[in-house]
Amino acid sequence: MSIKHYRITIETVDSETQRQMQFDFQDREDVFKVVENLQQGSGLASLHAMRVGLALRLLGPVMMEQRKHPLFAEFMPHFKTFMQQLKTTVKQAIKS
DSSP, X not given: OOOEEEEEEEXXXXXXXXXXXXXXXXXXXXXXXXXXXXXXXXXXXXXXXXXXXXXXXXXXXXXXXXXXXXXXXXXXXXHHHHHHHHHHHHHHHHHO
């Protein structure tokens, strides 16, 4: 499986003060495919599925890498359960 490279850009659109942040990241998953699958099988509105998919692909790898960090230690088991349930739900919906 090849590593994919992405760039995230966020900027204000309704403020007098224009602000922007940008960063690159790598992921083993195709983030676009993750979002498409969530849009098809999660039951969420398309925009919500996009936001959730992107958030999970940004948060998940950081949590795995830093799983013993106090910020993540207690949350990790719940995140794992959530991800397993989400994957099962989406796979079943897409199969149908």
